[in-house]
Amino acid sequence: xxxxxxxxxxQKKSALVTGASGFIGRYLVQGLLADGMKxxxxxxxxxxxxxLKGTTIVTGDITEGVAIPEDVSTVYHCAGVIYxxxxxxxxxxxxxxxxxxxxxxxxxxxxxxxxxxVVGNSGDANIDEQSPCSPQNRYxxxxxxxxxxxxxxxGSGLRVQMLRPTxxxxxxxxxxKDSFLQLIRAIKSGRYRHIGKGQGIxxxxxANEVARAMKALDDDNLANCGTYLINNPLTFDEFAKIALDExxxxxxxxxxxxxxxALPAALLFSAASLITGKKMPLTLSRxxxxxxxxxxxxxxxxxxxxxxxxxxVEEYLRQTCREYRERGLLV
Numbered sequence: 001x002x003x004x005x006x007x008x009x010x011q012k013k014s015a016l017v018t019g020a021s022g023f024i025g026r027y028l029v030q031g032l033l034a035d036g037m038k039x040x041x042x043x044x045x046x047x048x049x050x051x052l053k054g055t056t057i058v059t060g061d062i063t064e065g066v067a068i069p070e071d072v073s074t075v076y077h078c079a080g081v082i083y084x085x086x087x088x089x090x091x092x093x094x095x096x097x098x099x100x101x102x103x104x105x106x107x108x109x110x111x112x113x114x115x116x117x118v119v120g121n122s123g124d125a126n127i128d129e130q131s132p133c134s135p136q137n138r139y140x141x142x143x144x145x146x147x148x149x150x151x152x153x154x155g156s157g158l159r160v161q162m163l164r165p166t167x168x169x170x171x172x173x174x175x176x177k178d179s180f181l182q183l184i185r186a187i188k189s190g191r192y193r194h195i196g197k198g199q200g201i202x203x204x205x206x207a208n209e210v211a212r213a214m215k216a217l218d219d220d221n222l223a224n225c226g227t228y229l230i231n232n233p234l235t236f237d238e239f240a241k242i243a244l245d246e247x248x249x250x251x252x253x254x255x256x257x258x259x260x261x262a263l264p265a266a267l268l269f270s271a272a273s274l275i276t277g278k279k280m281p282l283t284l285s286r287x288x289x290x291x292x293x294x295x296x297x298x299x300x301x302x303x304x305x306x307x308x309x310x311x312x313v314e315e316y317l318r319q320t321c322r323e324y325r326e327r328g329l330l331v
Contacts, residue, residue, distance in 0.1 A: 014038035015218075016072045016108075018062055018099060019079030021051055023172045024113060024165075027211040028076055029055060035215070040069055042079070062095035066102040074218045075103045078113045083177065085138045092142035093149070100153045100160070109159040110150070111217050113210070116166040116203065116229055116296050118144040127296045129164075129227050147227070154225035161217040161224075163210065166231040166296050170207035170316070171323050180204075181329060184321060187240050187254065188247040188330055191281070194256040198237030200291045205230050206316040209309055216307035228305065231296040232313030242314060246321035247330050262287055 015032055019025040020041035032039045033054045041055035042062070060066060062079050077099050081091040096112070103110040119127055120134040135141040150160050169180040186192035213230050240254045257265075266287040269280035301307055311319075324330050 013073035014040060014069065014071045015074045015076060016040040016042060016058070016066075016068055017055075017076045017078060018042045018066070019077070019113075020055065021045070022078055022080075023170075024168060024207050024210050025076075025078040026051060026172060027170070027207045028078060028214055031208075031211045031215055032076075038071070040072060042066065062099050063090050065098050068102050068106045068108060072106065072108055074109045074111060075099065076111045076113075076214055080113065080143070082139060088138050088142040092139075093145050096146040097149050100150055100158055103160075104153060104156075104158040107159075109161070109218060111214050112146070112150055112160060112162045113214065114147055114162045114164045114227070115140070115143045116164045116231065118147060118164065119296075120144075122294075125294055127229070127294055129229060129300055151225060159224055161222060162227045163213055163217060163301075164227065164229045165205050165210045165213075166203035166229075166233075167205070168207050168210055169204055170320060171327075172207065175329055180320070181324060184243050184247060184324060185330060187243045190255075192240065192254060194236060194240070194254050195262050195287065195290045196256060196259050198235060198240060198254065198256065199293065200236050200289070201233050201293050201295055202236050202239050203231050203233045203294075203296045204313065205232050206311075206313065206320075208316070209311075212310060213301060213305075213307045216305045219305065222305060226304070228298070228301040229296050230298050230301055230307075232298075232309070232316075233295050234313060234317075236290060238314075239317065242317050243321055246318050247325060259291065 015037050017025055017029055017039060020029050021043045029039055029041060029052060039055045040058050041052040042058045042060055044061050068075065077096065079091065079095060081087045100110060117140040118133050118135050119131055120136045120140050122131045122134055124131045133144055135144045147162060150162060154160050175181055210230060262282065266282050266284045270283045273280045273283055
């Protein structure tokens with residue numbers, strides 16, 4: 001480690017990570033520990049502390065307030081709810097407000113993990129931090145409201161930076177909740193179909209890069225209250241070729257469905273899903289995702305911060321496919 005890097009780390013105090021036992025939180029904790037930081041891991045469950053070795057465990061619930069240890073200079077806010085709509089308002093909005101209040105009262109910088117999903121249905125072909133936000137579902141709306149809370153708090157003195165990752169992948173999610181794994185399985189088994197030529201954009205980013213970017217935002221040289229997108233896009237055709245090469249070892253290509261045939265099928269499947277409550281292979285939302293050509297740009301993150309990718313998205317995709325295979329998950 002260079003002497004200047006050592007000096008910077010030594011000047012820092014400790015960090016508190018909310019959602020430390022979660023998917024991205026675990027990557028961030030490991031990165032901070034590797035940098036020589038003292039890490040306080042905030043978690044609601046003591047039973048999860050086994051996955052947080054090397055940290056000082058702090059048990060608590062962000063919706064009830066946060067007690068920040070005296071030596072903490074930075075709070076990394078990773079806690080959030082993705083799947084349970086009934087808890088989204090309480091955790092994503094109220095919890096964020098309480099974390100922000102605690103950080104401001106302690107004079108800590110807050111690094112907030114938001115989501116590129118706050119952009120929603122923005123019609124821009126190339127999405128950046130200036131694109132208008134039009135969140136569509138409850139998750140997107142609550143993450144957007146959390147950003148609004150932090151923007152207002154910055155006006156009254158909170159030091160804060162916000163990161164908006166696109167779809168995050170990597171090892172660490174439960175298989176039944178890992179949509180990335182489900183897509184790889186579908187490609188490997190031949191169940192997946194391109195819509196048209198597979199030129200829709202898959203906006204993705206590996207969890208390790210999200211953690212690295214969050215660390216880079218803890219920087220006194222950045223203007224306060226910055227918002228940054230992080231993304232490494234691939235077309236679905238590029239994605240599928242790598243996935244097939246790593247999982248099936250086949251010199252073949254994915255079959256395609258013309259958009260004109262996919263649209264009526266998606267309409268029928270969407271109606272059936274509403275009636276039965278069951279997941280269907282192709283819905284209108286899935287069709288839109290597979291054909292959307294919008295690209296989320298990380299130009300500002302690369303240009304204004306010290307962050308730079310450690311590895312390419314292609315390398316991360318190959319690594320993740322191999323890890324899935326080695327753990328017997330591609331069945």
